Amino acid sequence: MVIEIKKIDRVYQTLLFLEKDKKEGVTAREIAGAMEANRANISRYLNQLYRNGKLKKIEGRPVLYKSLSVENKNPTSRSLDTIVGAKLSLSKPIQQAKAAIYYPPRGLHTLLLGGTGVGKTMFAELMHRFAIETENFDKKAPFVQFNCADYADNPQLLIGHIFGVKKGAYTGASRDRDGLLKKADRGILFLDEVHRLSPQGQEMLFTYIDKGYFRPLGETDKEITADVLIIAATTEKPESYLLSTFIRRIPMMITLPSLRERGLEERYLLIESFLKEESKRVGRSIYINKNSLISLLLYDCPNNIGQLNSDIQLACGRAFLTFKTENKEYMMITQSELPDHVKKGIMKIHQHRKDVEDILKEKGEILNFSYKDKNISDNSEATGSKFFYDIIEKKLNSLREVNIKEERINEILNIDIESYFKKHLDSLPAVMKKDEVRKIVDDKTASMVEKILKLASKRLNRDYDKKIYFGLALHLQKSIERIQNGEKIYHPELNHIRVTYPEEFMVAMEVAKFIDDKYRIEVPLDEIGYISMFLSSNPYRTRGKERQKTGILVIMHGSSTASSMVEVANELVGDEHAVALDMPLNIDPETIFKKALEEVIKIDQGRGVLLLVDMGSLSNFGDMISEKTGRKIETIEMVSTPVVIDACRKAMLGQDLYQIYRSCKDISINRKRPQKKKVRKKAIITTCFTGEGASVRLKEIIADRLQDSENIEIISLNILNHEHFLTTLKQYEENYKILAVVGTVDIELEEIPFISAVDVLSGDGIGQIEDIIKNEEIYLKIEDSLKEHIKSLNTVTLVDLIRKAIKRIEKKLTVKISEEVRIGIVLHISFLVEKLIKGDSGIVFSDLEKFQKEYKEEMADIKQSLLSLENKYKIVVGDDELAYLCQMFLENKERY
Amino acid sequence: MKTILLVCSAGMSTSLLEKKMCQAAEKKGLELTIRAVSELEARNYTGEIDVLLLGPQVKYLLNTMKELMTGRSVAVGVIDSINYGMMDGKAVLEQALKMSER
Numbered sequence: 001m002v003i004e005i006k007k008i009d010r011v012y013q014t015l016l017f018l019e020k021d022k023k024e025g026v027t028a029r030e031i032a033g034a035m036e037a038n039r040a041n042i043s044r045y046l047n048q049l050y051r052n053g054k055l056k057k058i059e060g061r062p063v064l065y066k067s068l069s070v071e072n073k074n075p076t077s078r079s080l081d082t083i084v085g086a087k088l089s090l091s092k093p094i095q096q097a098k099a100a101i102y103y104p105p106r107g108l109h110t111l112l113l114g115g116t117g118v119g120k121t122m123f124a125e126l127m128h129r130f131a132i133e134t135e136n137f138d139k140k141a142p143f144v145q146f147n148c149a150d151y152a153d154n155p156q157l158l159i160g161h162i163f164g165v166k167k168g169a170y171t172g173a174s175r176d177r178d179g180l181l182k183k184a185d186r187g188i189l190f191l192d193e194v195h196r197l198s199p200q201g202q203e204m205l206f207t208y209i210d211k212g213y214f215r216p217l218g219e220t221d222k223e224i225t226a227d228v229l230i231i232a233a234t235t236e237k238p239e240s241y242l243l244s245t246f247i248r249r250i251p252m253m254i255t256l257p258s259l260r261e262r263g264l265e266e267r268y269l270l271i272e273s274f275l276k277e278e279s280k281r282v283g284r285s286i287y288i289n290k291n292s293l294i295s296l297l298l299y300d301c302p303n304n305i306g307q308l309n310s311d312i313q314l315a316c317g318r319a320f321l322t323f324k325t326e327n328k329e330y331m332m333i334t335q336s337e338l339p340d341h342v343k344k345g346i347m348k349i350h351q352h353r354k355d356v357e358d359i360l361k362e363k364g365e366i367l368n369f370s371y372k373d374k375n376i377s378d379n380s381e382a383t384g385s386k387f388f389y390d391i392i393e394k395k396l397n398s399l400r401e402v403n404i405k406e407e408r409i410n411e412i413l414n415i416d417i418e419s420y421f422k423k424h425l426d427s428l429p430a431v432m433k434k435d436e437v438r439k440i441v442d443d444k445t446a447s448m449v450e451k452i453l454k455l456a457s458k459r460l461n462r463d464y465d466k467k468i469y470f471g472l473a474l475h476l477q478k479s480i481e482r483i484q485n486g487e488k489i490y491h492p493e494l495n496h497i498r499v500t501y502p503e504e505f506m507v508a509m510e511v512a513k514f515i516d517d518k519y520r521i522e523v524p525l526d527e528i529g530y531i532s533m534f535l536s537s538n539p540y541r542t543r544g545k546e547r548q549k550t551g552i553l554v555i556m557h558g559s560s561t562a563s564s565m566v567e568v569a570n571e572l573v574g575d576e577h578a579v580a581l582d583m584p585l586n587i588d589p590e591t592i593f594k595k596a597l598e599e600v601i602k603i604d605q606g607r608g609v610l611l612l613v614d615m616g617s618l619s620n621f622g623d624m625i626s627e628k629t630g631r632k633i634e635t636i637e638m639v640s641t642p643v644v645i646d647a648c649r650k651a652m653l654g655q656d657l658y659q660i661y662r663s664c665k666d667i668s669i670n671r672k673r674p675q676k677k678k679v680r681k682k683a684i685i686t687t688c689f690t691g692e693g694a695s696v697r698l699k700e701i702i703a704d705r706l707q708d709s710e711n712i713e714i715i716s717l718n719i720l721n722h723e724h725f726l727t728t729l730k731q732y733e734e735n736y737k738i739l740a741v742v743g744t745v746d747i748e749l750e751e752i753p754f755i756s757a758v759d760v761l762s763g764d765g766i767g768q769i770e771d772i773i774k775n776e777e778i779y780l781k782i783e784d785s786l787k788e789h790i791k792s793l794n795t796v797t798l799v800d801l802i803r804k805a806i807k808r809i810e811k812k813l814t815v816k817i818s819e820e821v822r823i824g825i826v827l828h829i830s831f832l833v834e835k836l837i838k839g840d841s842g843i844v845f846s847d848l849e850k851f852q853k854e855y856k857e858e859m860a861d862i863k864q865s866l867l868s869l870e871n872k873y874k875i876v877v878g879d880d881e882l883a884y885l886c887q888m889f890l891e892n893k894e895r896y
Numbered sequence: 897m898k899t900i901l902l903v904c905s906a907g908m909s910t911s912l913l914e915k916k917m918c919q920a921a922e923k924k925g926l927e928l929t930i931r932a933v934s935e936l937e938a939r940n941y942t943g944e945i946d947v948l949l950l951g952p953q954v955k956y957l958l959n960t961m962k963e964l965m966t967g968r969s970v971a972v973g974v975i976d977s978i979n980y981g982m983m984d985g986k987a988v989l990e991q992a993l994k995m996s997e998r
């Protein structure tokens with residue numbers, strides 16, 4: 001597909017080249033000859049170019065083709081001065097561009113800087129046109145365009161493409177071939193994404209820039225001269241290391257402003273010109289209501305003009321569809337024609353009300369844009385859009401012919417438009433999509449979150465902005481994953497939330513039900529607490545006052561790695577919370593350390609700082625800074641963008657350093673080695689309010705009375721602060737298998753048994769502990785022995801998951817089974833899982849139907865409790881199996 | 897020759913134990929018939945049985961089986977859960993032999 005696109009460009013360039021000498025037009029045969037290609041193929045490309053509005057076709061025998069761009073230009077006005085913003089934000093770039101062209105003898109080589117979609121290609125084209133208009137360049141001066149990313153994985157090919165190839169330079173180079181530099185002689189060579197050029201290619205380019213000649217690939221003695229103005233473009237930031245050599249060698253540097261920097265007034269003008277262009281393509285006026293226009297003015301459009309244009313095209317496509325299918329009199333854009341992310345623009349009206357009113361005053365409720373109005377810019381070449389409208393119309397007619405209902409047609413075509421634009425967006429460079437939340441959150445979650453927010457805003461009569469949408473989507477994706485894996489979700493302030501936000505909590509319950517149905521999971525109460533927080537109007541304030549937040553500092557090797565990660569994270573989270581520190585390779589670690597130290601002091605609000613780093617010496621920074629300053633610091637290594645996003649989000653939610661640390665660690669560890677559990681030492685926790693009184697005494701008693709106590713760590717902790725205790729406990733759980741918590745007050749932990757201090761002092765507490773230890777040892781042995789029989793699975797994980805599932809089943813069915821039976825069931829399920837993975841046929845439960853009828857709910861409960869296993873091992877536990885399990889639990893239950 | 901019947905709900909987990917018990921018996925030079933069967937098969941088993949052992953997960957069948965086997969001089973019991981958990985064929989075999997002596 002990529003090659004196809006390139007080929008069409010080459011056909012076009014060849015035509016431009018041949019056209020110089022053949023003013024009446026060029027035939028397909030001539031182009032095919034010049035390119036040594038099949039004529040039929042060339043005709044196909046020419047037709048496509050014609051349909052795209054790039055060529056003029058002169059019917060006859062043979063058919064002649066002429067480019068439009070040479071003919072169509074308006075000689076009186078100069079292109080550069082007519083583009084939107086020429087007198088505003090673009091005035092300086094335009095001045096620079098003119099200077100570059102005027103500079104004798106043939107202009108200054110230029111480096112164009114700016115983000116994705118700011119219009120670098122168009123700007124380069126305009127410079128070319130300007131050079132011709134001012135007669136600095138010949139009328140037929142070529143404009144050759146090339147994207148260095150196209151062959152970036154094959155540097156030799158790329159160099160050959162630009163500088164040409166000498167016959168025999170490599171296998172397959174059967175003849176001399178000119179490069180683009182030669183083809184661009186006396187004109188402009190536009191090199192997009194120039195930072196993708198290999199070092200060798202850069203060196204060759206610089207030689208040409210300095211000396212005016214170059215050598216094709218494989219050529220040793222002959223130097224070729226060419227008279228070419230190079231315009232190089234890149235999305236890299238000017239301070240980027242990659243660009244430093246370019247900046248030194250290329251004299252003119254022009255930075256194009258982002259859409260945001262261009263301001264609302266200019267954005268309006270851009271919207272106007274895009275709508276008029278669309279109007280020209282459809283050949284009729286386009287109407288738009290005021291609210292939709294406001295949305296277009298205000299929505300977040302990080303990929304600049306390019307994105308603005310494609311979003312407007314999508315809206316026009318939909319409007320055209322409605323217009324055609326419903327036989328409307330006007331082609332009109334309303335909110336329902338806008339893409340969802342554009343619609344959200346209207347929500348920002350309160351921040352910009354005055355500016356918007358200034359722009360739209362006296363414009364009425366419905367605005368009309370037509371290509372017939374003056375002031376239409378014909379700067380941009382017509383793209384594939386005409387073709388696109390044709391497709392809609394053609395499809396519409398053929399669907400009507402086969403008598404498909406109107407609403408169904410609408411649906412089908414809508415999908416077509418979406419997929420067209422999806423393709424369109426896919427073809428854009430990777431940075432384009434970085435902030436599209438759907439890139440990070442899957443479609444299912446994203447659309448569910450939309451529904452959730454719709455429901456919530458109806459129930460609570462409240463609007464939710466993009467920030468909440470992003471936040472909730474990211475959050476739910478993670479939580480659902482956790483629930484499906486059978487991992488615990490824990491909310492430290494559940495009760496507080498429940499009391500503070502009773503309405504939100506009710507709605508969150510409803511939302512949870514919705515998620516339950518959708519994912520066949522059970523959203524725990526703690527998670528409902530989190531959802532309530534998102535639904536309460538200001539989620540980042542849980543206690544009415546602004547809380548201090550944990551600091552996030554990202555330090556990475558490379559000159560822009562950290563800053564670009566932080567940029568993405570901050571944008572998604574909607575706050576400039578995380579701080580980046582880039583570490584270019586040529587700067588020594590000590591300097592960076594000093595900077596890191598300063599940053600930590602600056603951003604620490606008293607809740608500590610989380611350092612997110614990639615590797616090497618950076619990993620030790622945290623400890624060193626902590627030693628020097630006494631501040632709380634944790635470090636996560638091998639950090640990727642999702643980790644940074646997660647950390648920011650959690651910090652904004654007011655979570656403390658250790659909570660964030662743990663959760664980030666989970667993500668980064670999951671990435672590196674999924675599901676590998678280390679052997680954990682066993683531990684018993686003793687508690688009291690101070691952590692120094694009773695708990696220490698209990699520790700001594702247990703150590704004294706317990707046999708085998710040298711293999712068990714006994715840790716005394718205070719429970720003064722419940723939240724803090726739980727976090728500490730979780731930290732210990734990383735390295736220890738916590739057998740029991742012993743203390744005066746039952747903290748009611750679900751997964752860890754509690755033994756009361758009284759029992760330890762005067763009852764059979766020690767006996768209870770010993771039972772637990774024995775039990776754990778049995779399971780250790782079971783895991784070991786299973787390893788021999790079930791070789792394909794990690795039996796430690798398997799047994800762990802099964803034991804948790806059994807606990808859930810006991811809870812749901814309110815039955816209790818003996819340890820003896822429990823072991824039997826663990827074995828039973830282990831072999832069942834193995835059997836199902838192998839795909840062996842199931843067993844049959846006699847009289848299943850009758851049993852199912854009687855124990856419908858119990859079976860459903862068991863099914864749900866086994867979800868973590870089903871998901872983990874990609875198996876489905878059938879009804880017969882469920883019935884057997886159900887019987888095991890119900891028939892074996894112990895009498896209380 | 898003695899016959900030992902191992903029973904679990906579908907004969908799935910006990911079939912491995914059956915194999916391991918056979919190996920243990922062979923080592924001891926004992927000639928035994930050891931069969932892993934499902935609950936249903938056990939109920940309808942008409943051949944000679946000396947020992948009937950239940951997997952711990954179907955412990956609830958103990959009384960039913962005892963009733964079913966009355967008058968047939970069959971020792972009925974539950975496999976020790978720890979031995980079962982470790983699929984210790986040798987230990988379970990010993991348990992079965994001890995039961996048959998009584």
